[in-house]
Amino acid sequence: MDTPKKITDIQTASIVISSIIGVGVLPLPLFAVRAGNTAAPIVTLIGIAISLFALFIITVLGMRHPNKTIFGYSEEILGKWLGRFCNIFVILFFALLTALGSREFGAVVTTAILRETPIEVTVLVMLLLAAITSRNDLNTFAYIHTFYLPVIISPVVIIVVLSLQNANALYLQPLLGNDIGDMFKGSLTIASLCQWSFVLTIIIPLMLNPKRAMRTGMTGLLIAGGILLMLVVASVAVFGAEETKKLLWPTLELARTTTLPGDLLQRMDVVFLTVWVTAVFTTLLSGYTFICHALSGLFRLRDHKIFSFSLLPIIFVLSMLPGNLLQMYKVIEFVGRFGLIVTIGYPCILLAIDLIRNKRGKRSAPTNM
Amino acid sequence: MLLPTCRQLLLFFTSVMICIVLTGCWDSDEIDERAVVLAISIDKAVGEKEEIKIAHKGKMSDLADQPVIRLSAQIALPGRIPLGPETGGGGGSEQSPVWVVSVTGHTIDEAMLNLQQEVADEIFLGHLRVIVVSEEIARIGVNRFTDYLKRNPEIRRTAWMVVSKGKADRFMQMAPKLERVPALYLSTVLDDAIDLGKFPSDFIGKFWSILSSNAQDAFLPYLDIKNKENVQIKGLAYFKGNKMIGTTNPLEIGLFMGIIGEERGGYGTFVDSPEIDGFLLVRAMKRDAKIKTSLKNGRPHVRIILHYEAMISENEVDKNAKKPLNPKAINSVEGKFSKGVEKKVKQLIKKTQKDESDIYGFGDHFRAKHPEYWKSKVRKLEDWHEQYKNMTVQVDCKTNIRLVGMKSK
Numbered sequence: 068m069d070t071p072k073k074i075t076d077i078q079t080a081s082i083v084i085s086s087i088i089g090v091g092v093l094p095l096p097l098f099a100v101r102a103g104n105t106a107a108p109i110v111t112l113i114g115i116a117i118s119l120f121a122l123f124i125i126t127v128l129g130m131r132h133p134n135k136t137i138f139g140y141s142e143e144i145l146g147k148w149l150g151r152f153c154n155i156f157v158i159l160f161f162a163l164l165t166a167l168g169s170r171e172f173g174a175v176v177t178t179a180i181l182r183e184t185p186i187e188v189t190v191l192v193m194l195l196l197a198a199i200t201s202r203n204d205l206n207t208f209a210y211i212h213t214f215y216l217p218v219i220i221s222p223v224v225i226i227v228v229l230s231l232q233n234a235n236a237l238y239l240q241p242l243l244g245n246d247i248g249d250m251f252k253g254s255l256t257i258a259s260l261c262q263w264s265f266v267l268t269i270i271i272p273l274m275l276n277p278k279r280a281m282r283t284g285m286t287g288l289l290i291a292g293g294i295l296l297m298l299v300v301a302s303v304a305v306f307g308a309e310e311t312k313k314l315l316w317p318t319l320e321l322a323r324t325t326t327l328p329g330d331l332l333q334r335m336d337v338v339f340l341t342v343w344v345t346a347v348f349t350t351l352l353s354g355y356t357f358i359c360h361a362l363s364g365l366f367r368l369r370d371h372k373i374f375s376f377s378l379l380p381i382i383f384v385l386s387m388l389p390g391n392l393l394q395m396y397k398v399i400e401f402v403g404r405f406g407l408i409v410t411i412g413y414p415c416i417l418l419a420i421d422l423i424r425n426k427r428g429k430r431s432a433p434t435n436m
Numbered sequence: 437m438l439l440p441t442c443r444q445l446l447l448f449f450t451s452v453m454i455c456i457v458l459t460g461c462w463d464s465d466e467i468d469e470r471a472v473v474l475a476i477s478i479d480k481a482v483g484e485k486e487e488i489k490i491a492h493k494g495k496m497s498d499l500a501d502q503p504v505i506r507l508s509a510q511i512a513l514p515g516r517i518p519l520g521p522e523t524g525g526g527g528g529s530e531q532s533p534v535w536v537v538s539v540t541g542h543t544i545d546e547a548m549l550n551l552q553q554e555v556a557d558e559i560f561l562g563h564l565r566v567i568v569v570s571e572e573i574a575r576i577g578v579n580r581f582t583d584y585l586k587r588n589p590e591i592r593r594t595a596w597m598v599v600s601k602g603k604a605d606r607f608m609q610m611a612p613k614l615e616r617v618p619a620l621y622l623s624t625v626l627d628d629a630i631d632l633g634k635f636p637s638d639f640i641g642k643f644w645s646i647l648s649s650n651a652q653d654a655f656l657p658y659l660d661i662k663n664k665e666n667v668q669i670k671g672l673a674y675f676k677g678n679k680m681i682g683t684t685n686p687l688e689i690g691l692f693m694g695i696i697g698e699e700r701g702g703y704g705t706f707v708d709s710p711e712i713d714g715f716l717l718v719r720a721m722k723r724d725a726k727i728k729t730s731l732k733n734g735r736p737h738v739r740i741i742l743h744y745e746a747m748i749s750e751n752e753v754d755k756n757a758k759k760p761l762n763p764k765a766i767n768s769v770e771g772k773f774s775k776g777v778e779k780k781v782k783q784l785i786k787k788t789q790k791d792e793s794d795i796y797g798f799g800d801h802f803r804a805k806h807p808e809y810w811k812s813k814v815r816k817l818e819d820w821h822e823q824y825k826n827m828t829v830q831v832d833c834k835t836n837i838r839l840v841g842m843k844s845k
Binding site for chain 1: 644800
């Protein structure tokens with residue numbers, strides 16, 4: 068790798084946070100409440116726990132191979148061709164995830180703000196922006212995430228705090244209650260929203276201090292998870308479980324219900340949506356950059372820039388595949404849950420093989436470097 | 437050779453893309469080319485309606501069951517809305533700043549389509565402040581209005597929905613003195629009522645949340661117009677499910693706010709005091725409520741513990757009072773006030789129990805704190821109504837009068 072290793076701890080944490088907080092925060096309370104009614108916060112917590120586990124696995128892998136990305140060490144662990152074969156699935160999945168994310172963004176913008184603008188244009192502009200930005204190296208990528216982090220977090224926190232003036236604590240009770248199976252299924256959906264943290268697998272080799280990857284990664288995920296949890300709690304406390312189920316984007320409605328004290332701003336959704344566009348951008352940027360670097364890793368190329376524009380048509384076409392909005396969410400939920408195999412199952416297998424081989428390797432010969 | 441280089445081609449491509457992508461003109465919308473709707477009223481259409489068929493042709497049997505509504509929209513006229521406070525005697529004050537258009541339709545959206553057919557500019561609902569529904573329509577049910585309003589991204593969740601005594605379109609035509617735009621006056625009346633402790637916060641988003649809930653019934657302000665220019669809060673319109681079923685008087689709003697624990701008190705009542713031989717007007721300043729729920733032999737039981745912080749604002753027989761106001765008298769007034777509140781709260785709850793309308797959200801307390809009971813007995817709101825009818829209530833009220841105003845006796 069030619070890129071200098073200088074991504075700091077804070078930058079790593081910000082990458083995790085702003086990758087996770089993205090397009091998914093809008094329907095998040097709906098997913099949680101559908102699965103758990105008033106137990107939605109618990110569903111979210113379990114979801115976050117699952118993602119913590121996923122992050123733990125990829126970080127352990129990354130720290131065992133501190134100079135390689137997942138595309139490097141998977142080929143080492145599984146063998147060249149099997150590793151490549153598996154990595155194609157990872158890339159395909161993230162291409163799909165990025166495409167669906169941009170489509171969801173387009174759907175929200177066309178429904179709520181720019182109603183005359185064709186959805187293709189909104190999606191294309193966002194993808195173009197991500198494509199142009201992804202041409203930078205990973206250090207710049209880290210700067211961008213760190214730079215936008217306060218802009219993303221603070222308004223969300225402010226909206227949650229202000230919305231609590233309309234909250235009703237009774238709506239959050241009873242804490243438990245739904246069918247365990249449903250709740251777990253919902254948790255998987257929530258965990259799938261956190262899958263963007265997988266981008267950490269290409270960041271660890273560039274960290275200034277890869278030994279601290281575990282601590283920073285976990286901190287980042289906990290902060291992002293805390294924000295997601297706050298949004299779920301606030302939505303349920305303000306709207307109640309029954310009303311939340313009827314709203315497509317409860318988080319957006321939360322911003323619409325909230326006013327700044329003193330009639331300074333009668334609706335916060337304008338502020339929220341502006342911020343949210345930035346959040347979506349950083350998320351899609353993560354996805355896009357990940358794919359570019361993954362492809363260059365796959366083809367053993369030094370430069371990832373060649374892919375940034377050639378990918379654009381493919382992702383754009385993928386994003387236009389779902390027919391209507393409700394179908395899109397069905398696809399997103401399905402792809403997201405299926406993707407857990409890629410982001411949790413695959414690293415687990417890698418780690419298991421790696422551990423077994425290492426034990427044997429110690430006895431035979433130190434061939435693996 | 438004049439073949440463009442790769443760099444030039446790229447430059448050309450980029451500039452074309454910028455031109456296409458960064459225009460952002462699709463949604464440009466001039467402010468004076470919008471018909472800004474400030475308020476709408478919904479009445480039952482009377483007599484033979486002239487109907488242009490836009491949303492549907494001929495008869496639709498399902499829709500025909502529902503009464504046709506008459507929707508009046510108050511549209512702001514660009515240029516006539518005064519910015520800032522009015523300077524006295526300015527020209528053009530004869531002209532109304534709003535224009536009221538009435539249309540009919542089976543649903544709100546159909547009426548809106550009909551409205552657009554009559555109004556040149558594009559209708560914009562982003563500034564909609566108040567939706568006035570006539571009592572007649574509210575008693576038939578409001579569910580069929582909520583879908584359109586929730587689906588439309590322009591509607592604010594902080595708008596108000598109110599029930600009017602009699603015709604709702606009178607609120608569109610009224611000419612208030614304090615504010616030139618009727619819709620703004622109406623929403624000011626409601627917002628100020630919250631500040632004065634005269635009405636609980638109940639904007640449309642809250643109303644919808646309660647309407648969706650299976651453990652509480654919704655309520656709305658019940659308004660009337662006096663002298664064509666004055667809005668009066670006549671009470672609370674309470675619902676059973678999505679149908680309005682009854683009203684309260686204004687004093688009962690105060691009691692209701694006490695039960696749901698709204699802190700700010702805005703109502704007062706006379707209490708007679710034998711100690712000073714006269715009547716005192718006692719005003720509630722602060723309220724606090726605790727609700728304890730329990731099950732007695734499988735029947736829901738509610739204990740409401742009210743705490744009032746009150747003041748004496750008037751002594752009715754001040755002049756010829758034989759005995760001056762004294763601490764002992766105040767103590768007995770406190771007791772009497774509490775007794776009065778207890779009695780009236782029980783009456784109010786009994787009245788709503790008879791109508792099967794749980795506007796207090798007692799159901800939510802049982803859903804939250806007795807989940808086993810709730811799961812076994814209640815599935816829908818109707819089930820809770822059955823339970824609610826037989827609910828027993830105990831009210832304990834304690835009053836503290838600390839202030840008596842600026843008089844020594």
